[in-house]
Amino acid sequence: AQKVTQAQTEISVVEKEDVTLDCVYETRDTTYYLFWYKQPPSGELVFLIRRNSFDEQNEISGRYSWNFQKSTSSFNFTITASQVVDSAVYFCALSEAGNQGGKLIFGQGTELSVKP
Amino acid sequence: NAGVTQTPKFRILKIGQSMTLQCAQDMNHNYMYWYRQDPGMGLKLIYYSVGAGITDKGEVPNGYNVSRSTTEDFPLRLELAAPSQTSVYFCASSYSRDMYQETQYFGPGTRLLVL
Numbered sequence: 001a002q003k004v005t006q007a008q009t010e011i012s013v014v015e016k017e018d019v020t021l022d023c024v025y026e027t028r029d030t031t032y033y034l035f036w037y038k039q040p041p042s043g044e045l046v047f048l049i050r051r052n053s054f055d056e057q058n059e060i061s062g063r064y065s066w067n068f069q070k071s072t073s074s075f076n077f078t079i080t081a082s083q084v085v086d087s088a089v090y091f092c093a094l095s096e097a098g099n100q101g102g103k104l105i106f107g108q109g110t111e112l113s114v115k116p
Numbered sequence: 117n118a119g120v121t122q123t124p125k126f127r128i129l130k131i132g133q134s135m136t137l138q139c140a141q142d143m144n145h146n147y148m149y150w151y152r153q154d155p156g157m158g159l160k161l162i163y164y165s166v167g168a169g170i171t172d173k174g175e176v177p178n179g180y181n182v183s184r185s186t187t188e189d190f191p192l193r194l195e196l197a198a199p200s201q202t203s204v205y206f207c208a209s210s211y212s213r214d215m216y217q218e219t220q221y222f223g224p225g226t227r228l229l230v231l
Contacts (some may be wrong), residue, residue, distance in 0.1 A: 045222035091158055102147055106158030106221060
């Protein structure tokens with residue numbers, strides 16, 4: 001069965017600290033996509049990244065980086081030099097090729113609080 | 117482009133009332149979705165549509181109905197509202213080339229309180 005686990009419910013850091021948000025997934029499909037979304041206090045969902053199961057290269061976008069490891073079924077997200085504006089709930093999600101309708105399976109989210 | 121729009125932003129319903137949550141997108145996306153987000157939880161799929169006239173159930177469809185008469189609009193109907201339907205509802209859409217791999221873009225959400 002497909003499942004996404006974000007074991008960290010809440011994380012609190014001080015500004016400029018680095019922080020890693022963990023995401024572990026379960027799937028029987030060999031073809032799938034992984035996503036990260038950000039939900040700031042205003043409530044909307046903002047797309048951050050999409051990664052397919054055949055591309056294990058790490059990705060960096062400014063202060064954000066993602067580490068995809070199929071061997072451990074993990075897709076972790078690191079924020080370098082965190083800022084107060086990074087405070088949000090972050091969701092990891094999975095979409096399987098065999099899943100009719102392109103359904104996204106979401107983790108429960110990690111609430112990140114960055115204090116000044 | 118406005119992207120995905122949802123109305124209303126917030127609504128209070130009494131138990132047993134009905135209402136329709138509106139969702140529209142102007143990106144010419146074939147696929148549209150309705151999710152609900154309960155406090156402290158991730159999103160769960162209620163219904164989805166792969167094109168006008170085609171809809172199907174997601175993970176938590178009970179108590180809801182949908183229709184898709186046009187590519188742009190995907191309203192969600194709540195019949196006989198119950199307190200368990202208190203939630204934030206998100207509409208999303210995606211391009212249809214290879215459905216599982218396309219990014220879903222979300223609307224701003226509708227916060228619903230059933231008392």
